[in-house]
Amino acid sequence: MELALTILGALLLIVMLVLIGFAGFSAYVSGKISKAMAPAGAFQEVEGGRIHYVEKGEGRPLLLIHGLGGNLHNFGYAMIDRLAERYHVIAIDRPGCGHSERDNDELARLPRQAEMIADFIRRKGIEKPLVIGHSLGGAISLRLAIDHPELVGGLAMLSPLTAVQESAPAVFGGLFAPNSALRGIIANTIAVPASIRNGAAVVETIFAPEPVPEDFRTRGGGLLSLRPVAYYAASTDMHAVPMDIGAQQDLYARISAPMGMLYGDDDAVLVADHHVAAIMAVQPELHLVRMGGVGHMPLVTQPDTCERFIDEMASRVFAT
Numbered sequence: 001m002e003l004a005l006t007i008l009g010a011l012l013l014i015v016m017l018v019l020i021g022f023a024g025f026s027a028y029v030s031g032k033i034s035k036a037m038a039p040a041g042a043f044q045e046v047e048g049g050r051i052h053y054v055e056k057g058e059g060r061p062l063l064l065i066h067g068l069g070g071n072l073h074n075f076g077y078a079m080i081d082r083l084a085e086r087y088h089v090i091a092i093d094r095p096g097c098g099h100s101e102r103d104n105d106e107l108a109r110l111p112r113q114a115e116m117i118a119d120f121i122r123r124k125g126i127e128k129p130l131v132i133g134h135s136l137g138g139a140i141s142l143r144l145a146i147d148h149p150e151l152v153g154g155l156a157m158l159s160p161l162t163a164v165q166e167s168a169p170a171v172f173g174g175l176f177a178p179n180s181a182l183r184g185i186i187a188n189t190i191a192v193p194a195s196i197r198n199g200a201a202v203v204e205t206i207f208a209p210e211p212v213p214e215d216f217r218t219r220g221g222g223l224l225s226l227r228p229v230a231y232y233a234a235s236t237d238m239h240a241v242p243m244d245i246g247a248q249q250d251l252y253a254r255i256s257a258p259m260g261m262l263y264g265d266d267d268a269v270l271v272a273d274h275h276v277a278a279i280m281a282v283q284p285e286l287h288l289v290r291m292g293g294v295g296h297m298p299l300v301t302q303p304d305t306c307e308r309f310i311d312e313m314a315s316r317v318f319a320t
Contacts, residue, residue: 027188027228033223033224033226033227034227036223037073037218037221037223037224039052039099040054040072040073040076041053041054041055041072042055043099044120044123044124045123046095046116046119046120046123047115047116047119048095048102048103048104048107048112048115048116048119049095049096049100049101049102049103049107049116050100050101051092051093051095051100051116051117051120052072052092052093052098052099052100053072053090053091053092053093053120054072054076054080054089054090054091055088055089055090056080056081056084056088056089057083057084057085057086057087057088057089058087058088059086059087059088060087060088060129060130060314060317060318061087061088061089061090061126061127061128061129061130061153062083062087062088062089062090062129062130062131062132062310062314063090063091063092063117063121063126063129063130063131063132064079064080064089064090064091064092064132064134064137065092065094065117065131065132065133065134065137065138065140065141066091066092066093066094066097066098066134066135066137067134067135067136067137067138067159067161068135068136068234068237068238069097069175069225069230069233069234069237070094070097070098070134070135070137070221070225071093071097071098071099071221071224071225072091072092072093072098072221073098073219073220073221073224074134074220074221074297074299074300075091075132075134075299076091076219076220076221077213077216077219077220077221077299077300078299078300078303079299079303079306079307082303082307083307083310087314090124090126090129092117092120094113094117094136094137094140095107095108095113095116095117096108096233096236096237097230097233097234098221098224102116105180105236105240108233108236108237108239108240109240109243109244110139110140110143110240110241110244110245110248111143111147111244113140113143114140114143114144114146114147114148115147115148117140117144118144118147118148118151121148121151122151126151128151128152128153128317129152129153130153130154130155130156130310130313130314130317130318131144131145131152131153131154131155131156132155132156132157132158132310133155133157133158133160134157134158134159134160134299135158135159135160135161135269135270135296136161136237136241137160138155138157138158138159138160138161138162138261139160139161139162139241139245139248141155141157141160142155142157142160142162142248142252142255143244143248145255145257145259146248146251146252146254146255149254149255149256149257152257153257153258153317153318154257154258154259154260154313154316154317155255155257155258155259155260155313156260156262156309156310156313156314157259157260157261157262158262158298158299158306158309159262159263159264159267159269159270159272159296159297159298160261160270160275161241161245161270161275162245162249162252162275162276162278162279163245163249163274163275163277163278164242164245164246164249165270165271165274165275168238168269169205169268169269171198171201171202171205172202172238174186174191174194174198175231175234175235175238176235176238176239177235177239178239180236183232183235183236183239184232186231186235187228187229187231187232187235188228191228191231192226192227192228192231195225195226195231196226199222199225199226200212203216203222205268205269206268206269206295206296206297207295207296207297207300207301208266208268208295208296209266209268209293209295210293210294210295210297210301213300213301216300220300249278252278252279252282252283253282253283255283257317258287258313258316258317259279259283259286259287260286260287260288260289260309260312260313260316261276261279261286261287261288261289262288262289262290262291262298262305262306262309263275263276263288263289263290263291264290264291264293264294264295264296264298264302265290265291265292265293265294266292266293266294266295267294267295267296268295268296269295269296270296272290276288276290287312287313287316289305289309291305
């Protein structure tokens, strides 16, 4: 018995030392990444935190909202500069993501993220923008149009999450931490080493069936996802979505703003037919663009098609 307790104590000590080592490594990597990819824009204080944003160009306003585990550089890879040639482009890091901050986990809920972005729109004085939401950013843009219709000119959604989806790709399994305490432990110990080890497989799934651009981690903001705060935010978002998305589906008929949706038929993250149908069932006039052979990241891989789609939606929203 005494020997067993000694062995158990030794094993626990080894585990603690390993976790301490992982924590030190994670802090080191996070510091290097944060220095290399410092905030590219400005900050706006909002109720519940502050939002980091990049603002570029002149003309009618476009508000760009990225997806799960991402940041505004996802749009910066191919879209911001070309759109800024004729629009006033405002790309944000969603609350808690990139360099933005949120005060607590409750603010990850879809209505709460929409409220923080609505507060951002008000404080910045943005006049009824065309909101371009990608993936989870699409779900939040829908919530913004439901709860704050006076602030939204229209929606141009790219591969949006619109409905309950029973399962996610297996590579996202590591994000399912059931509570904030465990989420925090994982974020600050094993998440960064695991992301370095498995990151290529995750990104390949996100882009599949299309290839991942070699410079996506730097130019597209992928490196920022390796930080502990990025894991914590993505895991919290993943946990929060099922609390709201089902009930949100019942509210889509309320949206009166012009809407459009662009989807890759071969999306390996979201089931295109399922998420398109959830909107089309109640908004049959929605402007829909489907693309064969295209995955979940058309904003990176198909910028020309995305640009034409956004121009079409802008012509409808800003017609007067």
